[in-house]
Amino acid sequence: MTQKQEYYRKNRLKIVGILILLVVTAIIGIYSISVTQYHISFGKAIDIIINHINNVEPTNYTEWIEDKIVCEKLAPRGIGGIAVGAILGVCGAIMQSTIRNPLADPYTTGISSGALLGVTLFTIFGITVIPVNDTDLGLIITAFVFALIPCFIILGLSIFKTITSNTMILIGIAVMYVFNAISTLFRYTATDEDVATIYSWAVGSLGMVDWSSVPILLVAFVIIFIFGMGYSRTINILSADDRLCKSLGINPSKARILCLILVAVATATAVCFVGTIGFVGLVAPHIARMFVGSDNKYLIPASAVVGGCILIAADTYARVATFTGLPVGVITSLIGGPIFLIILLRQRKSAWGS
Amino acid sequence: METREALKEEYKSYIGRKIIFIAVCGALAVLLIGASVYFGGSDLSLAHIYDLLWKHITGTVYEVGTDDFHDDYVVWELRLPRAIFAIIAGAGLAVCGAVMQSVMKNPLADPYTTGISSGACFGMAVAMILGITIAGNSITDMGGIMNAFLFAVLPMLFIIVISKRVGSMPATLILAGVAITYIFNSLTTLLMMMSDDSTMAMVYRWQVGSLSNVLWDSIPLPFFINFVGIIVLLLLSRKLNILALGDESAKSLGLDTEMMRVICLFIISFMIASIVCFCGIIGFIGLVIPHIVRAIIDSDNHFVIPASAALGGIVLLTADVIARYLSPLDAIPAGVIMSFIGAPIFLLIIVMKKREVW
Numbered sequence: 002m003t004q005k006q007e008y009y010r011k012n013r014l015k016i017v018g019i020l021i022l023l024v025v026t027a028i029i030g031i032y033s034i035s036v037t038q039y040h041i042s043f044g045k046a047i048d049i050i051i052n053h054i055n056n057v058e059p060t061n062y063t064e065w066i067e068d069k070i071v072c073e074k075l076a077p078r079g080i081g082g083i084a085v086g087a088i089l090g091v092c093g094a095i096m097q098s099t100i101r102n103p104l105a106d107p108y109t110t111g112i113s114s115g116a117l118l119g120v121t122l123f124t125i126f127g128i129t130v131i132p133v134n135d136t137d138l139g140l141i142i143t144a145f146v147f148a149l150i151p152c153f154i155i156l157g158l159s160i161f162k163t164i165t166s167n168t169m170i171l172i173g174i175a176v177m178y179v180f181n182a183i184s185t186l187f188r189y190t191a192t193d194e195d196v197a198t199i200y201s202w203a204v205g206s207l208g209m210v211d212w213s214s215v216p217i218l219l220v221a222f223v224i225i226f227i228f229g230m231g232y233s234r235t236i237n238i239l240s241a242d243d244r245l246c247k248s249l250g251i252n253p254s255k256a257r258i259l260c261l262i263l264v265a266v267a268t269a270t271a272v273c274f275v276g277t278i279g280f281v282g283l284v285a286p287h288i289a290r291m292f293v294g295s296d297n298k299y300l301i302p303a304s305a306v307v308g309g310c311i312l313i314a315a316d317t318y319a320r321v322a323t324f325t326g327l328p329v330g331v332i333t334s335l336i337g338g339p340i341f342l343i344i345l346l347r348q349r350k351s352a353w354g355s
Numbered sequence: 356m357e358t359r360e361a362l363k364e365e366y367k368s369y370i371g372r373k374i375i376f377i378a379v380c381g382a383l384a385v386l387l388i389g390a391s392v393y394f395g396g397s398d399l400s401l402a403h404i405y406d407l408l409w410k411h412i413t414g415t416v417y418e419v420g421t422d423d424f425h426d427d428y429v430v431w432e433l434r435l436p437r438a439i440f441a442i443i444a445g446a447g448l449a450v451c452g453a454v455m456q457s458v459m460k461n462p463l464a465d466p467y468t469t470g471i472s473s474g475a476c477f478g479m480a481v482a483m484i485l486g487i488t489i490a491g492n493s494i495t496d497m498g499g500i501m502n503a504f505l506f507a508v509l510p511m512l513f514i515i516v517i518s519k520r521v522g523s524m525p526a527t528l529i530l531a532g533v534a535i536t537y538i539f540n541s542l543t544t545l546l547m548m549m550s551d552d553s554t555m556a557m558v559y560r561w562q563v564g565s566l567s568n569v570l571w572d573s574i575p576l577p578f579f580i581n582f583v584g585i586i587v588l589l590l591l592s593r594k595l596n597i598l599a600l601g602d603e604s605a606k607s608l609g610l611d612t613e614m615m616r617v618i619c620l621f622i623i624s625f626m627i628a629s630i631v632c633f634c635g636i637i638g639f640i641g642l643v644i645p646h647i648v649r650a651i652i653d654s655d656n657h658f659v660i661p662a663s664a665a666l667g668g669i670v671l672l673t674a675d676v677i678a679r680y681l682s683p684l685d686a687i688p689a690g691v692i693m694s695f696i697g698a699p700i701f702l703l704i705i706v707m708k709k710r711e712v713w
Contacts (some may be wrong), residue, residue, distance in 0.1 A: 104530055109530075109533070158706065168705065170530065171463075171529060171530075171705050172702070172705055172706065174529060174530075174533055175698065175701050175702035175705050176702065178638075178639075178694065178697075178698035178701055178702070179698040179699055179701075179702055181694070181698075182691065182694035182695045182697075182698045183695070185691050185694070186687070186691050186692075186695050189682065189686050189687045189688075189691065204544070279537060280537070327545070327548060328544075330541075331541045331544050331545060331548075332541075334537045334538065334540070334541040335538065335541045335542070335545075337537075338534045338535070338537045338538035338541070339534075339538065341530075341534040341537075342513070342517075342531060342534050342535070345517065345527060345530060345531050345534070346516075346517060
């Protein structure tokens with residue numbers, strides 16, 4: 002077998018691996034629509050969906066309720082969950098490669114805390130960036146704009162000072178502390194109802210996803226995915242060395258800023274609808290890398306699939322575990338936290354320029 | 356000879372400045388107790404309060420039901436223990452921060468940023484919600500503190516391991532701390548979800564870092580533990596100074612560096628556990644105070660430790676006064692005010708990366 006054939010064979014294997022993962026994710030996603038506290042069996046859930054698509058009217062009240070639960074609540078939750086997980090996975094993969102730090106994650110760079118501050122300000126004081134009549138839309142826009150602030154703080158500092166990738170993450174954490182402190186302080190002036198809204202945001206839950214948010218999430222995913230795939234060669238070079246970039250005619254800081262801005266926008270979109278779900282963006286690329294290696298052409302789609310799979314599995318499990326509905330953010334932290342520590346321990350000293 | 360005299364003089368005034376700083380901080384703390392007792396729900400004049408305190412100490416007893424009895428109760432039973440606890444907790448946390456920073460040679464180390472506080476918090480939550488304590492006593496006693504201690508030691512050991520494996524880069528340590536905080540917080544959330552509403556509310560009110568639950572009962576244990584802890588650390592301060600020179604120099608001067616580290620970190624864990632048990636997580640004191648102290652009186656641990664204790668007490672007490680001033684109904688925890696002040700300073704320390712004091 003020539004080397005070329007070997008290379009193509011390996012690539013085919015990677016594609017097959019990604020496809021298998023995709024099928025697994027789809028199966029979990031479809032299964033997730035029957036997991037509720039309302040005792041709807043899997044077969045029945047499928048029937049309901051088929052009937053809904055075929056426009057068969059529900060005959061009695063129970064069927065009508067079941068139709069509402071499955072089609073209006075669980076189905077968008079499943080699709081939205083996979084989309085959010087995929088967005089976070091892709092963003093994590095791009096970030097880890099571009100700032101060359103395996104601990105980078107859209108959340109460790111402060112995006113989530115920014116969005117949370119936006120939500121807090123909007124819910125309590127009604128502060129909006131763009132005045133709109135629709136409350137939900139106002140909330141989302143405000144969260145979105147505030148989510149971008151930490152990213153721009155990091156970018157701004159990186160223009161004026163040469164900062165290492167670790168300092169970048171550290172600044173993200175510091176910004177997170179500052180924003181969280183402000184959010185917490187304001188929360189004490191809020192009414193109980195507002196506090197409940199903010200709390201469900203802070204812990205992260207897919208329960209807020211409905212049909213109106215699914216298209217936006219899907220569009221965000223498609224944009225970041227196409228960008229990542231189209232830009233994967235540049236990202237590969239970026240992950241090697243700045244000097245190599247320059248010699249190949251790429252401006253590394255410009256490319257990095259472009260990547261970070263797009264990642265921030267995509268993550269902010271996801272955060273707007275589901276709140277802070279940590280560690281998916283961190284863990285998914287690491288798992289994906291075990292299967293397909295570090296070539297971003299394969300890593301990005303693999304991360305997307307793994308991210309979607311993790312998030313929908315965690316959400317399904319959270320619904321099974323407690324009927325009150327454990328926030329999915331708690332589960333992802335419990336899985337992701339230890340993995341984060343393991344990655345940290347496996348780091349070589351040399352990888353940590355300070 | 357003359358230069359030697361001059362040097363001696365200079366050294367004396369140098370030391371004198373440090374002692375004056377510590378003395379001023381100590382005096383301020385005492386004054387602030389009065390101010391802290393002054394702010395609160397019911398309106399009492401400052402003179403009246405000192406009068407009441409004095410009378411209580413001299414043994415005046417009021418008839419039940421009179422105004423004086425009520426005022427005396429408010430001042431003596433509700434506000435005073437809180438103020439005293441604020442000073443104990445502030446002093447303890449600040450000293451822990453100062454010692455951690457020199458032991459780990461890391462300007463960003465602090466009980467909060469390294470996840471030790473959240474570990475202790477989880478341990479206490481286990482005691483409060485599941486009723487499991489390793490010491491077997493009730494949660495108000497040593498049982499809760501031992502639980503908190505056990506779970507505070509876990510992140511501490513992890514940090515010792517990790518700083519050996521990857522070197523004690525400031526960033527690495529804080530990243531590990533963030534992950535540890537996340538894990539323990541999710542575990543605490545899980546426990547809270549499993550408990551009934553009233554326990555959940557109790558745990559929530561306690562863990563946010565509020566001093567409002569402090570009564571006289573909660574003073575003796577933390578006072579004792581922190582007092583002894585600070586004294587021991589003060590006795591070890593010369594060795595801490597040697598440790599700050601670097602492991603190789605310290606070893607050549609005959610110091611068992613590993614042993615020293617472990618001893619210090621165990622004492623710190625115990626102090627943190629005793630504080631967290633009663634007021635939940637209060638962040639950034641241990642981070643910010645030693646930096647301020649070092650900027651004023653340099654890095655000799657012999658002086659940094661007492662000065663941090665004094666300033667830490669003042670700052671936490673002030674934070675509590677501000678919190679009660681902003682919300683007379685006691686809705687805002689002191690911990691929130693503290694992170695409001697401390698978090699921007701944390702950001703500043705990272706961005707400025709001031710190396711001179713190190």
